[in-house]
Amino acid sequence: MTDLFPLATTADERQRAASVAVLPIGSFEQHGAHLPLATDTVIAATIANAVAAAYPVLHLPPVPISCSHEHAGWAGTVSISARTLHAVVTDIADSLSASGVDRLVLVNGHGGNYVLSNVVQEATRPMALFPGVADWQAAHTAAGLRTSLDDDMHAGELETSILLHAHPHLVRPGYETADHVTDREHLLTLGLRAYTESGVVGRPSLASAAKGHVVLDTLVQRFAGVLEVLGP
Numbered sequence: 124m125t126d127l128f129p130l131a132t133t134a135d136e137r138q139r140a141a142s143v144a145v146l147p148i149g150s151f152e153q154h155g156a157h158l159p160l161a162t163d164t165v166i167a168a169t170i171a172n173a174v175a176a177a178y179p180v181l182h183l184p185p186v187p188i189s190c191s192h193e194h195a196g197w198a199g200t201v202s203i204s205a206r207t208l209h210a211v212v213t214d215i216a217d218s219l220s221a222s223g224v225d226r227l228v229l230v231n232g233h234g235g236n237y238v239l240s241n242v243v244q245e246a247t248r249p250m251a252l253f254p255g256v257a258d259w260q261a262a263h264t265a266a267g268l269r270t271s272l273d274d275d276m277h278a279g280e281l282e283t284s285i286l287l288h289a290h291p292h293l294v295r296p297g298y299e300t301a302d303h304v305t306d307r308e309h310l311l312t313l314g315l316r317a318y319t320e321s322g323v324v325g326r327p328s329l330a331s332a333a334k335g336h337v338v339l340d341t342l343v344q345r346f347a348g349v350l351e352v353l354g355p
Contacts (some may be wrong), residue, residue, distance in 0.1 A: 127168040129175070129182040136181060141228040143353060144181040144219050146212070147171040150189045150233035153197035154278040155323040157298035160199045162282055164171065164321035167232030169289045170254070173343045174230070178350065186211060189236050196316030205238035212242050220248055226353045228253050228346075234276070251355045258345045270326045274304050277315070279325015281338065289334030290295055298327040 131139075149164025164187045175182035189208050194200040203211075216227050226249040227241050243250045247348070256260070256272070263272060263281065270280045278301070286294050303323045307315070315322065 127165060127172065128184050131182070132331060139179055139180055139181070141181040142224060142355075143178075143228060143350060144183055144224045145171045145174055145228050145230055146183045147185040147230040148189055148208075148212070148232065148236060148239065149185050149187055150191045150202075150235070151187055152191035152194040152200040152233075153322045155298075155301055155321050155327070156281070157295045157301055157327060158278050158282065158286060159293055162278070162286065162293075163232035164190075165232075165287050165290060165293065166282060167230050169285065170232070170339065170342055171230045173339055174346050177343050178346065180228075181219075183215070189233055190238065191233065191235055193235055193310055193314045194322070196314055197322055208236065209238050209242055210244055212239065216246065216250065225249065227251075228353070230254075248335075251349050251353055253346060253349050254342055258342055261345060262338040262341040265341045266334040267282065268338075269329050270304075275325035276307065278322065278326040279327050280329040280334070281325070283327040283330035284332070284335035285338055286335065287330055287332040288339065291332065298330060300328065300330050302326040326352060 147167035149167040151160050154162040164185050168185045171182060188201050188203055190205050191200050193204045219227060228251045230253055231239055239252055243252045259272060268280050275281050283298050301321060301323050303319050303321055305318045305324060307318050
């Protein structure tokens with residue numbers, strides 16, 4: 124899927140002279156029976172693509188595997204450690220800075236990548252994590268999603284809507300009847316398998332391409348605030 128990867132040449136980037144880079148970070152983990160293992164990577168890359176189409180940023184290829192240990196009970200899930208992800212992102216930031224791009228936005232598609240908050244917190248150069256909770260909530264409200272952000276944790280209304288809009292061929296039949304909403308009080312200790320057999324936490328039956336379109340447009344609009352915070 125070449126549309127998920129930046130295809131600019133070095134000449135293109137020399138002309139663009141971007142001072143902000145955008146790095147999508149996804150995961151490779153189960154998303155029920157109706158969404159692919161690469162869902163979070165696809166979503167992060169889709170957001171980054173839309174941002175790069177709207178703003179003069181250096182669009183980087185996605186990091187496709189991250190911290191998915193809570194999904195280890197399902198076939199196909201692959202993880203790296205938090206310390207490895209920290210090192211990868213820090214190395215990328217250092218390389219960018221050496222080439223004159225000293226501001227970096229991490230476009231995170233996986234909620235389990237908690238360490239990215241620490242990477243941004245510790246950064247010695249301007250760095251941001253996007254979308255934040257406020258960004259997702261704004262997109263959620265604008266699109267009229269009916270499931271709360273907490274209840275719609277995984278492979279639910281939000282993620283299925285984005286894929287129905289941007290990559291409908293990736294959504295398999297069955298999402299209409301895959302709803303499963305549950306508490307996850309001890310998720311980090313027990314893993315998600317303790318709370319759902321299907322791997323779904325949310326209501327994908329409520330998803331639509333129209334909702335996904337509004338979610339993506341809202342996130343692109345809110346990215347302007349990230350650039351403002353990072354400074355000129």
